[in-house]
Amino acid sequence: xxxxxxxVGVESTFLLMFYVNLCAKHQTTTNTVEEPLDxxxxxxxxxxxxxxxxxxxxxxxxxxxxxHLNMILGDVEETVTTxxxxxxxxxxxxxxxxxNIPMLFVRGDGVVLVAPPLRVG
Amino acid sequence: MAELQRGIMSLRxxxxxxxxxxxxxxxxxxxxxxxxxxxxxxxxxxxYMNIAVEQTEEYVNGQLKNKYGDAFLRGNNVLYISTQKxxx
Numbered sequence: 001x002x003x004x005x006x007x008v009g010v011e012s013t014f015l016l017m018f019y020v021n022l023c024a025k026h027q028t029t030t031n032t033v034e035e036p037l038d039x040x041x042x043x044x045x046x047x048x049x050x051x052x053x054x055x056x057x058x059x060x061x062x063x064x065x066x067x068h069l070n071m072i073l074g075d076v077e078e079t080v081t082t083x084x085x086x087x088x089x090x091x092x093x094x095x096x097x098x099x100n101i102p103m104l105f106v107r108g109d110g111v112v113l114v115a116p117p118l119r120v121g
Numbered sequence: 122m123a124e125l126q127r128g129i130m131s132l133r134x135x136x137x138x139x140x141x142x143x144x145x146x147x148x149x150x151x152x153x154x155x156x157x158x159x160x161x162x163x164x165x166x167x168x169y170m171n172i173a174v175e176q177t178e179e180y181v182n183g184q185l186k187n188k189y190g191d192a193f194l195r196g197n198n199v200l201y202i203s204t205q206k207x208x209x
Binding site for chain 2: 034035036037039040053069108109111112113114115116118
């Protein structure tokens with residue numbers, strides 16, 4: 001009885017090792033470097049900061065995105081920054097306009113940068 | 122002369138994708154079409170030149186914003202990616 005148990009033990013250990021080896025191989029192949037888009041996936045349902053073309057910035061909660069960086073953002077605050085140049089003094093006057101949007105679809109081609117919200121230092 | 126040129130070519134010959142694989146993990150400078158500069162450690166990138174950078178700093182004329190953690194740059198805006206010898 002003890003012999004049989006031992007025999008089964010050896011065989012199943014062999015099988016187990018074979019299986020683990022297979023799994024390990026699978027893990028090394030899928031452990032390849034993730035794409036930047038995979039890392040954006042980690043920010044889903046988190047608040048993010050998006051820099052866009054035309055001096056626009058968005059701060060909102062990321063609900064969805066795709067490979068074009070089209071995004072669905074909730075509870076968004078949009079900031080539009082303009083620079084006015086005084087004709088006489090030539091000084092640059094920075095103005096920003098903000099507005100709040102409950103739910104927003106962002107077309108991906110306008111997106112420049114995506115990041116967790118800025119911690120102003 | 123032709124042999125010399127071929128020798129030099131074989132030393133330097135490297136597809137862009139080989140370069141991209143090599144520089145992951147290194148400090149890089151990414152310049153966008155808009156002229157904005159981003160410096161940080163290259164986390165990863167893909168064939169569209171979408172980039173993920175860590176410990177990013179944004180430079181326009183002077184230093185503007187600091188982004189800690191990952192910053193993702195959309196590939197179509199990228200002008201170039203260059204390695205930098207970090208001088209502390």
